[in-house]
Amino acid sequence: MSDAPNETTVPLVEMRGIVKQFGSVEALRGVDFQVNRNEIVGLLGDNGAGKSTLIKILTGVYTPTRGEIYFDGQPVTIDSPHAARMIGIETVYQDLALVPLMSISRNFWLGQEPTHGWGPFRVLDQKVMAEKARDALLDIGIRIRNAEESVGSMSGGERQSIAIGRAVYFGKKLLILDEPTSALSVKQTGEVLNYTRRAKERGLSVIFITHNIAHVHEVADRFTIIRGGRKIGDFHKHEVSELEVAQMVMSGSVPDRLRIGPEDA
């Protein structure tokens, strides 16, 4: 697996000149954002910088006031979360990922259960559900004891991991992780980062949203930093240090040596 993004092909997602106004408030003031194939992008910014607005536009929660979105090179209109799912974008929200009182296997298949029977008389294929869920999770390295166990008994890291495993299994192209590690312990954060890497190995692109550079520096190929509704810049991992990124997130000023910087594309 090569860590360098494949520059020759069309980017998986390209958002151009995105503007979003809420009444008189301009949350995004013309942001360009792109994700290449097989790449982990860390989307960084302080609270209120506009990163969640940008992602909510990509996942169909908001529609942009101006700007275009291209997915796989094609211009697309994402007007609902359902539309985002249909083109292969999966979002893992921190506490909205799984239903705690349901079993792992039921959670894994929720909304697309394998059934036998026809019409309204479809019956769940529980055996297949449990087996495939276990195998799919094992495939990205998540070992579960019993697929019938309820998710409520699992740790936060395990829950995120299962959601990631689910996105990988269902052949999504883009995985968006919204602050996945902010409530996790160091060990669990490590696990989630590990599975994120596995997801990339399986051919997915990942947007990793966080305000904490320490969580993402290890796995991300590239960082996009947003502040005050504008993009500060895109930086490849080898170009910047962790400290520099942290300073940019806080101050919003780009260090001189990066000024000319690699404006991708």
Place this chain on the structure above:
Amino acid sequence: MDNAIAPTSGITIPAVESPERALLRNNRYFLTIIILIVVGSLCLVVVEQIAAGWLALGDRANISRRDLNGIEITVMIGMAAWGVICLVTAWGFYRHPSTPSLGDYLVGRIGRTSAGVFLTLAFLFVLIIGCLLFCEQILTGWIALGERVNISRRDINATEWIAVISSVIWALVSLRAFLFLLQRNKRGWAWAQWTALLTGLVGFTVFFAALVHLNEIVPPGGTLTDNVAGTLELMIPGLLAFLSAMAVYRYLTLSVNLSADQSVRNSLAKSPSAGAIIGLITLIVAFSIVSPLFLEPRAAASALSTNITNGIVAIGITLLMISGEFDLSVGSIFGVSSLVFILAMTEGVFGLPPQSAVTAAIMSLILAAFLGFINGIILILTKIPSFIVTLATLLMYRAVIIVVIPEGRIIRYADYDLPEPIIDFSPYVLIALLAAAALVLVWFAWRQIPRLWGSLRRRIASYSENTSDFRDIYVITTFLWALLVTIALAGLLIGCVVAIISLFGRGGELIPINFFDIVNGRIESLPLIGPLSADINLRTGVIWWFVLVIVFQFILTQMPYGGFSFAVGGNAGAARAQGISVSRVKIFNFMICALLCGVAGLAFVSRVGSVGPNLGEGLELEVIAAAVIGGALLSGGYGSIFGALLGVLLFGLLRTGLVLAGVPAQIFYGMQGLIILLAVVLNTAVRRVRT
């Protein structure tokens, strides 16, 4: 308790406490020792009473004579031996607090005469003999059980047969445990644990029953002390069995990973309705002890038939609660749809002339579903909590009833001089229905019966490799289950065929069937059991109720829609993120709930034939309580339809039981409240075990 003392080391022994007391206090067998001393003393008292002639057993025409018969001598010897063993073991535990557990015996480290091992073996042996003696005494007629007017007659009633069969089974189980232990087989540990635990439970029940009936043996004008032998005779069997079993059980569960009671608790924790299951068992045992009428078919039929409406509505409310919402208006919807059903047949509604019963039923169901739709759509559009929305609609729908039938008028079907709603069925329609049912049965049998017997064959084939402690039990239960299913399917199939043949025998003659009887008529006879006597009021509505429970439990656990309901109630955001339409599921569940209220309305009108203005008032609280007892969480995402059935039965049996026990019915509400509280506390406690 002063834990600083290290009794065995003998270094720090405070002057205030003698070494012996410290030894006892810190002994892990402390409680066991106390129990054993009590048991031992009780045994010796019984021996004394028999020897003195105060306690007469078996064939004894004349209590005043002095000779002892065979059974008395046997019981005396057994009791004396068991009492001495208990006391000696207690002494052994006291002197040697580090007495090794049964595990040491099984690996051959200690012999059979070690205090606890010998106690266990003796317990099992006494149990075997005791069970066999009990059988013998029933069969010879000296112990009478159940309803028995005349003790001197020789026939054996059903209760006695059940007692005989179960005590023979119990003797066999004890024998198995005994032999396992003799052979130092590891399985014996688990077997002995279960034997002791269940014996203890049975003993406690018997003791409790004796306690309830204690006042019956007080001599007129005297106190219990005037009848020591009688008191002993009544109290001792249960008490001794309970205490002995508990002492042995305590010894057996020392240093085991998973004791028998823990595994019961764990498997209960997997069920949402642990509280309802425990409550129901307790209630049935308690009431059947208090009133012998409680176990009669009459009481069961009445408890079922009077709760059909509650039961059907509780299904809907549980489904709705699982998806995170709540419907207070079920009582009003039930009332409105009952009203529309009866009015559509008698006076006509919506400007239409009176309709046939079937049309009226369809109209009332559509209306009910529409009322549910209104609830749901208001909830979705306004995002007001369902508690408020349905509180409002509760009043609004009730207003409809009061406007239509003002001043407490009651609409009675009988007042309208209408004929019974007879539907003439062509026999061929019935034949087609029966044939379809037979086909379904054949299909089911085709799939299930080979599977069942195959799994039995596999169990037998892999018997020697099976490492489970209870492999014999599994084989037996698999066999019994396969046999039961096969017989039931064959019986139903034969019933269908016989009915089809007899229908063909009638030629083309139409068969009149009363619509009310289909929905909720009296069941005249049952297959295999025959005609029911006139005082057993079992209704066809019970069948529909149970069918609906099975259907909805199936939908909930085996079909995608059930999963959506759980997800919507458990975490609406996650459900939405997976592409489930939360609003649609909620509205649909409101409609199902209301539709079931409509079905309950049909059942009510078909049975009672009248509708009053306050029909269904208070229904909402009762069904919500039943759902909650059955394990449904008010916060959504958890629950079971089967649990709701148990919850409704719990209340039904409570009502029937209180009446039969002669308790004033006024305390019903208080008891109901108490049960809700206890069941929910139990459900929560049990769920905590799991996580």
